[in-house]
Amino acid sequence: MAGQFIKKHTKAVSKPVYGFDGVGIHLVESEGDLGDPPFYLQEYVPNDRDFRVFVIGDQAVGAIMRVSDHLTHNIHQGGCGSAIDIPKEMAKIAVQAAHCVGVDYGGVDLLAYNGSYVVLEVNGTPNWHCMQAPIPQFLAEYLILQDKQNQ
């Protein structure tokens, strides 16, 4: 199975099943590059940066791009994060991704892909490093609103 996937896509990215901060992620170009299971594989998407979009409820409230000269652009892997304006398409996909996995708030990691974006993962406990938007304030406001609506 893994071998077929690698042949089909030429390059794949191996990720731990429970991973964070870019730890344990590596490029796979042949079956010999595979480590010990469990892991999962994604098609490698060529890029020079990724995007982290912070979603609360129905809104994308902040985003950064992370740039590095290696595979994993996570801040913990040395990526350089800077706040960006959120294009409509990015906001739409990030909100849909958060809704798909049923989180009230989340950090959605995206790569640019075919004129749009592909979702790498949705983080249920996201950090907000480098975001300019006041995320703690937004979160507090959202939680208070939810609490009022549930009374």
Ligand SMILES: Nc1ncnc2c1ncn2[C@@H]1O[C@H](COP(=O)(O)OP(=O)(O)O)[C@@H](O)[C@H]1O
């Ligand atoms: N399919 C992929 N193609 C290219 N780069 C990827 C791919 N998946 C992950 N990466 C790189 O690795 C980083 C970490 O991947 P991610 O899935 O967000 O896991 P983590 O939970 O460790 O942050 C991404 O931000 C991106 O820079």
Ligand SMILES: [Mg+2]
């Ligand atoms: Mg990530």
